[in-house]
Amino acid sequence: MLKTLGQVIFSTGLDSPKFTPQESKGQDYEVRTYQQTNWVSTTVTGMEQDSALSTGFKRLFKYIQGNNEKKVKVEMTAPVTCLIAPGEGPACESSFTVSFYVPEKDQADPPKPSAPEVFIEERKEFTVFVRTFGGFANTQNTLEELLKLTESLKRDGMAFKESPYYRVGYDSPFKLVNRRNEVWLFKQEDGKQ
Template identity: 40%
Template sequence: MILLSGLVGVLLVLTAEAGVGKSSPDNFCTETKECLTFEKICETDDYEVRHYGPVKWVSTKEESWSMDYASMKAFGRLFNYISGENAEGKKIEMTAPVVVDVPDKWFWEKGIYTMSFLLPSDHQSNPPMPTDKEVYIHESPDMKVYVQSYGGWMTCVSDGWHAHSLCESLDMADAKYDKDIHYGVGYNSPMALFNRHNEVWYVVKGEPMCTSSSEEIMLN
């Protein structure tokens, strides 16, 4: 019975850490020790489809007309959390990417933006609780996403342009996806001036669609 309980505990830890892995020099995620991991399902000239397992994040919400303004305020709260503003006073390693939930809205409307930092593997199972009431821990579900990548800086303009571009490609492919919200995803420090990598994600509904079955990558 004790052996079984121990095995279950190990499996739970492995499951919790499954979405966080070491950075690789061959990848676009190189500035932090650990990054969010994924499986690539298929790829076209315009986008790719990825599978992400459930993983824990520290997050905060900000209401604003602009993603840029919301991101500045939200980043400060989350940075304070990983700098030791948590119930255990622990400093937590920065990971990548930083993800922003971007609502589908008109530019003159206010929206709720949610920024999230990925928790590193040693804090996935039992993260320190935030002391700021506007900061919270949450777990993203197992999901598949459509992804379009781009360089430069992630701003409300560049994010909006690529979100529109990805939507056009998905609509042409007759793909089903959640149109109410997309994710702006950044992998670089604000200090990095070159070789920046950003992404736009839309969550897949039903079976993922690639334009050609010959482009699918079979994963074992």
């Protein structure tokens, strides 16, 4: 428990998914292609981004603490991603899929989750536009950064999908300074909607 909590508190040196940087037209965002990887995920529906993220994180933390078929602890990784699919209309529930990257040593055979609401997600290779920001991420500043990223991409004539999008965090709640958060928008592939 202490080792995992230490890894959560000091998020340096954690396994992270590999990506290939692509050429970017703007200085205010990056373009990354992530290779195919496995993630442990859970989906929460609701109206509020921050509480959904908290609920999802708690479910996944139980998984890495041993709530899996092998009853083994799984190392903490970074980042924690939250795929947000906004609901249709102002008073509709959104879907939030919170995910931890499966550590490199477990990628080939991730321990199966014991909780029915937790699942292993195989992400195919994908390309995203990334905007990085500091501080403590919340619903408001995430949406502000997403808007800035959208404006930059439109300015540069980039083809992207407005929804769903990712809210991404790299740091434990106990880290107070030099925090790293990101928003990701999927690149629109030629000929795909």
